Amino acid sequence: MFNLKNLIRNHLKFIIRVVLGALFLLVPFTSAKSQPNTFIYIPLIVKQGDLWVNTLDRDVSLAFYQENYLMSASPDIRWTGTHTSCDPGTTDPDFKQAVLGRVNYFRGMAGVPDEVTFSDESNEKAQAAALVMSVNETLSHDLDESWTCYSPLADAGAGSANIALGIYGWDAIDLYMKDPGAGNEAVGHRRWILYPHTQIMGTGDMPPTDEYPPSNVLVIFDSHMGDERPDTRDEFVAWPPPGYVPYQVVFTRWSFSYPGADFSQASVSMVREEQALAIAQAEPVYGYGENTIVWQIDGMSSGADWPQPVEDTTYTIAISDVLINEELQDFSYQVIVFDPDS
Numbered sequence: 001m002f003n004l005k006n007l008i009r010n011h012l013k014f015i016i017r018v019v020l021g022a023l024f025l026l027v028p029f030t031s032a033k034s035q036p037n038t039f040i041y042i043p044l045i046v047k048q049g050d051l052w053v054n055t056l057d058r059d060v061s062l063a064f065y066q067e068n069y070l071m072s073a074s075p076d077i078r079w080t081g082t083h084t085s086c087d088p089g090t091t092d093p094d095f096k097q098a099v100l101g102r103v104n105y106f107r108g109m110a111g112v113p114d115e116v117t118f119s120d121e122s123n124e125k126a127q128a129a130a131l132v133m134s135v136n137e138t139l140s141h142d143l144d145e146s147w148t149c150y151s152p153l154a155d156a157g158a159g160s161a162n163i164a165l166g167i168y169g170w171d172a173i174d175l176y177m178k179d180p181g182a183g184n185e186a187v188g189h190r191r192w193i194l195y196p197h198t199q200i201m202g203t204g205d206m207p208p209t210d211e212y213p214p215s216n217v218l219v220i221f222d223s224h225m226g227d228e229r230p231d232t233r234d235e236f237v238a239w240p241p242p243g244y245v246p247y248q249v250v251f252t253r254w255s256f257s258y259p260g261a262d263f264s265q266a267s268v269s270m271v272r273e274e275q276a277l278a279i280a281q282a283e284p285v286y287g288y289g290e291n292t293i294v295w296q297i298d299g300m301s302s303g304a305d306w307p308q309p310v311e312d313t314t315y316t317i318a319i320s321d322v323l324i325n326e327e328l329q330d331f332s333y334q335v336i337v338f339d340p341d342s
Helices: 058-068 093-110 120-136 152-158 170-178 188-193
Strands: 161-165 200-206 215-219 237-239 243-246 254-257 267-272 275-277 279-281 292-297 313-324 327-338
Touching: 058 093, 058 243, 058 327, 093 170, 093 188, 093 200, 093 237, 120 152, 120 161, 120 200, 120 215, 152 161, 152 215, 161 170, 161 188, 170 188, 170 215, 188 254, 254 313, 267 279, 267 292
Parallel strands: 243 327
Antiparallel strands: 161 215, 200 215, 237 254, 254 292, 267 275, 267 313, 279 292, 313 327
16 A cells, blocks of 8 residues: 555457455655655546457557546536545546546557446445545555444555545555555556456546645456456566557556466566666565566666657567466567657
8 A cells, every 4th residue: 555644539459358365555645734755655438340449550559648537627527425424425427437448548559348337335445445545645545433434435545445545536546556665566456457357447536635645546356256257468567568659657666467477487577679678576475466576677776767769769578488377388478668859
C-alpha cells in the first residue's frame, strides 16, 4: 500500500473482445492540513476484424494512446458523501467511466480482454472502503470495527481490491501499474489489473479535502477468477508489452507473466539497441494472479518516470529457462519506446 501521510474513438484499434494477493499501496499525500512533499510509493472502443490492439504498428499504438489515455482532464468527481457523517456517497458516472477507460487502456495494450466493466455492487463496496481509508488516513485490506466509519461493506471492498491513499481517479490506476517502492517488487497491483480472466471491477474514490486525503479502492476480484483462461494476444502478459509503447507508460519495473510457469531457473537479459544492460531481477512470484518475473535496469529507481527518448529506442528482452509443463522454454520480444510528440 501507499501512504501519503507516514504516497483512450479511434478506428485503428483492433480487439476481440489480478485471490487475496493484492499488495498494500502507500502514498504520502499533500493536503491543506499537513503539506508534506508528495511521493508515490506506492473512449470508445471499436472492434474491427479479429485482431488485438496491434502494438507492432507505431501509428496504432500512438492513436490508441491519444484517444484512450491522453485526455485533457478527468471529469469532475462530483462526490456526494461526507466524511463526518460516514457517508461514502457516490461519484459521477463520467468520472467512473474515465477510471474504467484507464484500466482498459492498459489491458488493451497488454493484449488481454479489455472490455472490463464496473458493476454497481463492486462500486458500492469500493466506495465504502475508500471512505474508511480516507477518514482513517491509513490503509489495510483487513478492517475491523475499531476503524472510524467501519462497515461490513467497506471490509468486503478492502479485502478484494487494490488500495491507495493520497491519490484517486485515473491517477491511481497509473500508480498501480507503476507499482513503485519497497514491498511492491512483485508488481501485484499491476498483475491484478492485467489479469486476463477479470471481467468486472469496481472503483471507489474520495477527493482531497482540507481535512482528509484522497483515496482509491479498485475492486479487482470477480466471479470469473476461476474460469478457463481467455485468449490473449500473446502467450504471455508483459508490461511494457511487445511493440511500440509511449514512454510515459513504460515504467521502470518490467514484468513478464505466464500461467503456471516456474521461473526458479529463469534469467532475463535486456539489450538497448546493441548495448547489454545490467539489470536486477526480483524473486519470482507465484499464486497471486499469474506467475511472474520482474526486473529493472540497475540504477533506475522504481519511483522514477521513464526518461523521454530522443528517438524510438528498441529494447530486446530474452527470458531463458522458463519451466512450463516440465519443459524449459525461452522467450524473446522487443519493446520500442517512443515519444508520442516526436
